[in-house]
Amino acid sequence: MYSEKVMDHFTAPRNVGEIDNADGIGEVGNAKCGDIMKIYLKIEDDVIEDVKFKTFGCGAAIATSSIATEMIKGKTIDEALQLTNKAVVEALDGLPPQKIHCSVLAEEAVKAAIEDYKKKNNK
Amino acid sequence: MYSEKVMDHFTAPRNVGEIDNADGIGEVGNAKCGDIMKIYLKIEDDVIEDVKFKTFGCGAAIATSSIATEMIKGKTIDEALQLTNKAVVEALDGLPPQKIHCSVLAEEAVKAAIEDYKKKNNK
């Protein structure tokens, strides 16, 4: 059902956890639908120095969170805002059709965290 | 499907054939329905001295013709008129439900042949 890449990120997810005093936090989804993603950013000079996530959700939700955090780490916030769910799906070598919405969630969580950072910093 | 008795009478039917100058001939059924029985009687002093049959029909039709002729051979015509399809079925150790009508045919053929004899002899 899932690609090897998905299973790899699901089995050994990167960047799991929280960041104390994060510069930006984004939370999307809700438990009612079975998926919540929460992303924490540490940002310096508009560059994402560190990123962590916590996710409640299916295998695809965990894998997309993991790879999305890898994809934006070290990027500028403008670059990170370019992240699309399509790019996430491709990076995972595909997702089953009914799981595409997990990748949308990952894109939205990243954006929400950056928005939060911008708001806090009046950008 | 058929009892051993039926198969015995079907495989080696008794009294197959015609009787020249028969005293009574009965024919019932029709080819449209898939079954015709024709019974020939040789009668002396109201006793059935000989009986032959010809049948176009299924296995049960052939077996019932055969056993019915056996059952009436040597009987008086009054005795032979008592022959019921039930007795024929019992003598054959039963017939499948959809084949009961073949036994009715046998009863009717015997009766028709005796009727024919009576008519010819004004009885």
Add this chain to the structure above:
Amino acid sequence: MKMNKRIYLDHSATTGTKQEVLEEMLPVFTTNYGNPSSVHSFGRDAKKLVDQARMRVAKALGALPEEIFFTAGGTEADNWVLKGVAYANKNKGNHIITTAIEHHAVLHTCEQLEKEGYKVTYLPVDSYGMISLEDLKASITDETILISIMYANNEIGTVQPIEEIGKIARERKIYFHTDAVQAVGNVKIDVKAQNIDMLSLSGHKFYGPKGIGALYIRKGTKILNLILGGGQERGRRAGTENVPGIVGLGKAIELATENIDSHNEKLLKMRKKLIDGVMEKIPYTRLNGHPEKRLPNNANFCFQYIEGESLLLNLDMKGIAGSSGSACTSGSLDPSHVLLAIGLSHEIAHGSLRLTLGDDNTEEDIDYVLEVLPEIVQRLRSMSPLYEK
């Protein structure tokens, strides 16, 4: 007495499962027994097997894998098509065209639909069992939503002009279904080239297992579901998948279609010997069905003055398994609707014998039939009040 001889000449009723087919099925019963809907490895393994079988069926028909839906057999597939298309296309019309010689799975479903208010045209056939394309064209109305015409007849073997029918249906934008239960493995099928929108098949007719079949549904076809429940078969046919059956069907259709030519060559040779021999040795005999456009394994005769069941029983006692009419109708009292539709009288129709050849038959089997059959027919005729010699 040749008591132990058993010659099976009823391959259109059903076939035995080939050893190679059974071998692929065996581990699915005891090892890869997962439910394809399950997330775990047992389930995923089962799903892979189902997907592989679906690809094999698709390949055999020239279809896409996602156009193949597994059913419990040909009957369910036929029921599904007729009801599913009728109910889904009510708004477009209420008229269905079929033939007088379809299998009862089609005919009885059509009768049910008639009770519900649908109109059904049953196209007549000529003395060979062939429909007329002119009749077909003339029967199409603005209300026609489905043309359902069998590929090949199960009793007399006549093969219809499927490609031409497909063309007519496509031109008029009417769905075309064909019941190919008897055709698969005997004739070459290409649903795209032949413009077939739906096609029914059944595993046990081509050396696969019983209780499994498939319906091909061209992508985009409007059809409702027949069996409701779980989301199996991409939400189109509910019920835990018969995985061993599906695997067997996949293997069987691959075997049946991959060397169809050499297979048919052997059958045609045996059939010619059988038909020529019977016609030569037994007087007052009629060959039913089309002389050329017929299934390569089908021979169907009427022997005047005798009745089919007693003929079958006599053959059976000699170890020969044949049928009279179709397997479903023998045992009933009416002669086959197919034989009546080709214009036979009841009387003649009652004396029919179908012998259908298969991969397990040999030339010697035919020799034996030609030795035994004439005697039996003669004996029954001598008992028949209709036969005046």
Add this chain to the structure above:
Amino acid sequence: MKMNKRIYLDHSATTGTKQEVLEEMLPVFTTNYGNPSSVHSFGRDAKKLVDQARMRVAKALGALPEEIFFTAGGTEADNWVLKGVAYANKNKGNHIITTAIEHHAVLHTCEQLEKEGYKVTYLPVDSYGMISLEDLKASITDETILISIMYANNEIGTVQPIEEIGKIARERKIYFHTDAVQAVGNVKIDVKAQNIDMLSLSGHKFYGPKGIGALYIRKGTKILNLILGGGQERGRRAGTENVPGIVGLGKAIELATENIDSHNEKLLKMRKKLIDGVMEKIPYTRLNGHPEKRLPNNANFCFQYIEGESLLLNLDMKGIAGSSGSACTSGSLDPSHVLLAIGLSHEIAHGSLRLTLGDDNTEEDIDYVLEVLPEIVQRLRSMSPLYEK
């Protein structure tokens, strides 16, 4: 790493076919492969096998052989009952009573009937998944033609008070159907004593083959046919009989019902160990279903703060096959309708795990689960934004 360990704990989704069952089936594929409708010896041999299997099924249920009809599985049997009874008894009424926790084979067919104008009452259940007999009585109207209540639930294992329901239905002269797909082989069934008019079952749930099931229909019950065509199953269910499947079903039901007590004893012991162990070792865990009136092989938990699929995948990587909700619904995004019906919030319902034991499980399997499961739950919780430790 214990890579090769495979522990199957998903017996409610499907079971492997037992060796003894398969052995009875094998000759039917390749030797006794006749069509039971055929007149010849191949056909008669097949018919005898079908008759024998029918007797075995009848015996297991306390029914008469002529009350047993073979189908392609539980789904077809459920579809048949609901549509068949609804259509045949239109003149008597248009109201059906069922429950909110039925299998989709029942629920989706009811929804279809609602579209056609029938009225359906879906009885609620309490937090254990049990219906109330008072609710049932109160919902009966003069229009009620059918009560369809599952014997045991496939997800949470709750067993309904079937005998009491049967009594109520009989008193009110309303047909009573029970979907016993999960019950056969796990609980003792006697259709006469329990006043059951119709009962569905499916072979692959009790170590028989997939793709074969049966419907028991009490003599005299008014029900129309679902699948139309040939005259098989005494004119009630068309389609060439799946003889190997039928033979396998017969053997499997005999094995499953003949020593049900000793079989259950073993299951109950393992289940107690499993449930006690899980509840003790894993905090924030809920046992779903009734504490006592449940299938002997069913354990169903909700682990707060985590989601079922990721739990299943992790278990699978450790070689443990379980399910979350039913096999049919996992893979969909909605939590199980059964878990919602017993009053769980969506959030909690998403974290469910069903482990269903079977004859092939051992105490060691349970030890292994109790070793592995707490770690996995803990790991997933530590990744969950909902879990604040």
